[in-house]
Amino acid sequence: MSAQPVDLASPLLPVQPVTSRPVAAPQVLSQTPVVRVDTAIVLRQLAALRRALPGVQLHYAVKANPARPVLRALARAGCRWDVASRGEIEAVLRAGGAAADMSYGNTVKRAADIAYAHEVGVRRFTFDSPGELAKLTEHAPGSLAMVRITTSGQGAGWALGGKFGCPPDVAADLLVQAIRSGHRVGVAFHVGSQQSDPLAWTEPVAAAARLREVARAHGADLAVVDLGGGLPAAMREPTASLAVYGAGIRQAVARFLGPDVPELMAEPGRAMVAEAGVLETEVLLVSERAGLRWVYLDAGVFTGLVETVGEGIRYRVEAVRDGAPLAGRTQPAVLAGPTCDSLDVLYVEHPYQLPTSLQPGDRLLFHSTGAYTATYSTVGFNGFAPLREVFT
Numbered sequence: 001m002s003a004q005p006v007d008l009a010s011p012l013l014p015v016q017p018v019t020s021r022p023v024a025a026p027q028v029l030s031q032t033p034v035v036r037v038d039t040a041i042v043l044r045q046l047a048a049l050r051r052a053l054p055g056v057q058l059h060y061a062v063k064a065n066p067a068r069p070v071l072r073a074l075a076r077a078g079c080r081w082d083v084a085s086r087g088e089i090e091a092v093l094r095a096g097g098a099a100a101d102m103s104y105g106n107t108v109k110r111a112a113d114i115a116y117a118h119e120v121g122v123r124r125f126t127f128d129s130p131g132e133l134a135k136l137t138e139h140a141p142g143s144l145a146m147v148r149i150t151t152s153g154q155g156a157g158w159a160l161g162g163k164f165g166c167p168p169d170v171a172a173d174l175l176v177q178a179i180r181s182g183h184r185v186g187v188a189f190h191v192g193s194q195q196s197d198p199l200a201w202t203e204p205v206a207a208a209a210r211l212r213e214v215a216r217a218h219g220a221d222l223a224v225v226d227l228g229g230g231l232p233a234a235m236r237e238p239t240a241s242l243a244v245y246g247a248g249i250r251q252a253v254a255r256f257l258g259p260d261v262p263e264l265m266a267e268p269g270r271a272m273v274a275e276a277g278v279l280e281t282e283v284l285l286v287s288e289r290a291g292l293r294w295v296y297l298d299a300g301v302f303t304g305l306v307e308t309v310g311e312g313i314r315y316r317v318e319a320v321r322d323g324a325p326l327a328g329r330t331q332p333a334v335l336a337g338p339t340c341d342s343l344d345v346l347y348v349e350h351p352y353q354l355p356t357s358l359q360p361g362d363r364l365l366f367h368s369t370g371a372y373t374a375t376y377s378t379v380g381f382n383g384f385a386p387l388r389e390v391f392t
């Protein structure tokens, strides 16, 4: 008999046993891996960010978690949006968000998608190259064009500066070109995700102030300064509170952009949704390799934990047996995923202290996994279903 085809694009359903005899009911344990996302925590985070950054328009970075329940909760709370693609624009519109509240923050856009965005009412775009500016001028004439400057990425768990942004002298030329092409202009940057330094915004805000002088010398001004994302979520190593980050950012703004401060916006992704999610994974195997204890899980790099690559994002991990925390003596463990790819190792350089008694069937909870997990999951590598996400 040929095997039933498995639909890898949908959450893996339990395989029906091919038998007519009654089978014993399996022990009721939740199917793993799964991320549970609590949208009340998303709203808690939105409120905390609003308190930390008063006067800053918050545009949620949809890429962090574009799931409908998250978007709907944020739309109802009046949040704005940072979108990266036509797909994200459509998802936000479907969830009740308005195009006028969107900023199209990807510096690499398909011309047809810029035209679509402009057509539906998006008026803010980011660019970092002459080619992209030319596309904006043609397909989104008169829109707000924000030039993205590079940052060092220092202090970030997940740096972005290597791929995005341009140096200040290039930004100055692009700004002048944008003004001459009839755009309102702004400056954008991103200090790198999971930024551990609350003062990381100081240097790019100072750079934005210098670009403001360039704009003014050409008869314009900065309409907006976009402070990007980078605000952290609670991870294994503690970071300062959002209030401390807010104070650092406000201090830089007052010093370099005051007293006549342009409109400020920020694009938090991780800080908005990460803490709302907990990823539950099952221990498949505990074994020893080269004198180290290896713990193999049913989630890995290809099942949503891709940000463990480079080990810059170190989640807080908790061991659980039969629903209760697993206590007792601990020892270090290397964590790895279930696939046959040798990239599928989560933490080697930063081993985790886990209970000595850990055994197959136990669960590990990865905290702060509401961001950059489910949509990062492959659609079926090695026959593993995409990471399931459930919402409360």
Ligand SMILES: Cc1ncc(COP(=O)(O)O)c(C=O)c1O
Pocket (backbone or CB within 6 Å): 061, 064, 082, 105, 106, 160, 190, 192, 193, 194, 228, 229, 230, 231, 267, 268, 269, 270, 271
């Ligand atoms: C343009 C842009 N804005 C905002 C974000 C969100 O950053 P974070 O999740 O660090 O807040 C990202 C993340 O990649 C981004 O690329």
